[in-house]
Structure formats: structure tokens, C-alpha cells
Amino acid sequence: MAMYELQPDYISALDIGTSATTAAIAQVDDDGHLELLGVGTARSTGIRKGMVVNVKETISAIEAAVIEAETQADIKMDAVYVSISGEHIRSINNSGVISIGGSDSRRPNHREITPDDVDRVLDQAKAITLPPDRQILHILPQEFKVDLQDGIKDPVGHVGLRLEARVHLVTIVGTTAQNIIRCVEAAGLYLDELVLAPLASAYAVLDQTEMDQGVVLIDMGAGTTDIVVYYEGGVRQTSVLPLGGDRVTSDIAQVLHTTFDNAEELKLSHGFAKFPATAGEEEITIDGIAGRQPTLTNRRGLAEIIEPRLEEILLLCRNEVRKSEVGDKLTFGVVLTGGGILLREIEEKAGEVFNADIKLGYPIGMKGLAEQVASPEFAVVTGLLRYGQLHGGAPAAGRNGHRFGNLFQNFGNQLKGFFKELF
Ligand SMILES: Nc1ncnc2c1ncn2[C@@H]1O[C@H](COP(=O)(O)OP(=O)(O)OP(=O)(O)O)[C@@H](O)[C@H]1O
């Protein structure tokens, strides 16, 4: 696994979210730190629940965000790491085995495992048959087993006869990905790599100890809530739920008979995830729509609309964590990120639902313009930069089509319906 070679001078990232599209440019300094040079944000109007529904509007948002980031950095963006999310994401744990000792079982030949062997076993581990339009986005190694020894993180140099890899595979619908790529290219950029949005967030807000000892990352955006479960340094579960902060806002709009924009404004200025017993019940006036009289509520009334919806989303997250089968082993509980978790008293509410340690995930470890991205909405874009720093080096797709080819490998059609059965 050639991971830490050939760092590019600049790394660019694009988070195409449901409410906002954010572009960022960074440079890796001599000490290996990421220095943020420019950030730009534009409102997304062409995205619903993480997926492109209007190509033209999506391109405009990308262009606007990119120009802002480029102007601030005084650098042109070229190849970009781009986030992908949406309900089409499916994931599965799988394993693969190869023989190290040669084909003659009577004369086994122990030898040291090489990086080529690791590539071979990962190829085995990803050899599942997918429905026609589904493709593998990520192959995330969990652990390797050499002969009888398991729990190995890097098997290179170990001596053995048999190598097994356990992996987490993330798959996407090809046409959905193509829509994103088309928008990125139409905005004049090359695709470096597509990265699952919450995986990027994890790179921004988690540290290695959390991933090793077990943690859940929840990124609540406007249109989706994305979940990643880490245990023993590997990804055990990834899920995307097709609802987020927008759902909370539409509930407010519906109950209080007001517009979505008014409801959003109320949520941001007065919203509580759980209303504290001691808080003052400040009155709130809601503008009347289409000639109606203004109405009144108070912060407690607003919280009574927000809390059940938020609880519902968090309970759905909890179900996803249970699927990982390591839910009771996660030392570091739950890390919450994404703009949707910025409600007051969210830690209280999440603590109640998960009965676990709760932390708010703010992007960490950035230099340069770090304060410009010091908020959970920027977890994905800063995580993409970090991902690019760690995995970068290969030429971008647009320049030789290489990465693109790898990403869109298709494994045929024999086991049609396989995923339907599993999920
Ligand atoms: N201060 C705040 N209080 C409550 N909610 C907030 C606050 N700030 C932002 N939000 C909510 O965060 C959501 C946007 O978060 P974010 O920018 O992470 O989403 P996104 O990445 O555009 O969407 P997605 O990831 O779902 O595609 C919106 O629902 C917004 O209402």
C-alpha cells in the first residue's frame, strides 16, 4: 500500500453538501502540517439529500466556492478531493485469503509478506459481485491475519503461509457519482478522488486513539446524517441516513405555520436540542405569512418541536451503530459533527439517547487560516485535505484517467440482488 509517498505541493478539496458547497486549498509545510491557504463557501441549491438534482446550479455553487477559495489563497485549484454522500451508499464487511507459501502444499515455503501480497489479498477481499450500477468506492482494511495470528495492522515483513484480510467495503451507485464528477469537471477541475463524506469528517475530528479504542462519528448535515463506526483502528460500519437538520427545520415551519427560511432562522437563534429546566422561556414572535397576523411562541415551545425530531434521528443513528456489533465496546462513545449538531444542549440530548460519552467534533490540527474552518460544518472539507495529504501522490484522474479507471471497476452482475438481501 503506497500511502505516504510523493506529497503534492497543494491539496484542494470540495465538499458538495446539501446546504453548502465548500472549497479549500492547503499546503503541506516542512513539518508535515497542513496549512490552510484559502476557503470559499456558496449556498448549494442543486443538491438534495447529498445528491445532485440540478447540474447547472451545482456547477454554479462549485464555481462560486472555488473562486472564493482561489482568491483568498491566490492559487488556482486544479485537482480536487471531493466528498460523496447520499442514500445510495451501501457498505459491507468482507474478507479475502491468499496463499503465501507457493502452490505446492506438500512443500510449504514460508516467506516474508511483501506489499504485493497485501495488494493481492485486498483484491481478493474486494472480489464481491455487485448489482450492475454499483461500484466499490473504498476498501478499508480492518485487520490482517497471518496463519493463526490475527489483529495485525500491517502484515508486511511478517512470515507465514497464509494471509487473510478483513475489510470494510463502501459501495456507491455509479451514475450518482458520475453526476458529481461531471459537475466538478464542468467547473474546470479534475477529480483527484471521491471520498465518502463521513470518512473525510473522521480525518478532521478524530484522533488515532479514538479510532483504536472505538468511537462513533456522526456527521449531521442538512440533508443527510452520516455515521462511521471505528474499532481497533478500522472502520466497522458506515451508513447514510436521508435526513438531517433540514427535517428539523421543516417540522418547525409546519407546526408554526411559517416559511422554511423563517423556521431556519428561529432554529439558529433560539433552538434547543433539549430545553433546560432552568432556562428562561423567552418569547418569540413568528411573522404572519401572506397577510396573517404574527403569532407567538417561546423557546420551550420551539424546543418541544425540535427535540422529538432530533431524538428520532439520533435513535436511527443508534440502530446503525448496533449493526456494527461493536457498539458496546466503543470506549470513546460518540463524536458529533456537521452543522446539524450545533443546537444548544445537543450533548445532553445525545447523551440521553446513546448513554455514552459525547464529544463535539471540531476540525483539529490545521495551521494557517484554521479559525475560518473551526466549526463542525467544515469537518468534511478539512478532512478531505487531510485525506489528500495521507493518500495523495498519484496523478489525478483528468490527467491520465488512471484513478478514474480504478474507481469504476465493476465486478459484474452474477449476484444480482445480493445487496437487496443484505439491507
Ligand atoms: N447554529 C446552528 N444551530 C442549529 N443548526 C445549525 C446551526 N448552524 C447550522 N445548522 C444546521 O446545519 C445544517 C447544515 O450543516 P452542514 O453544512 O454540515 O450540511 P451540508 O454538508 O450542507 O449537508 P449534507 O451533509 O446533509 O449534505 C443545516 O440543517 C443547518 O440548519
Ligand SMILES: [Mg+2]
Ligand atoms: Mg455535509
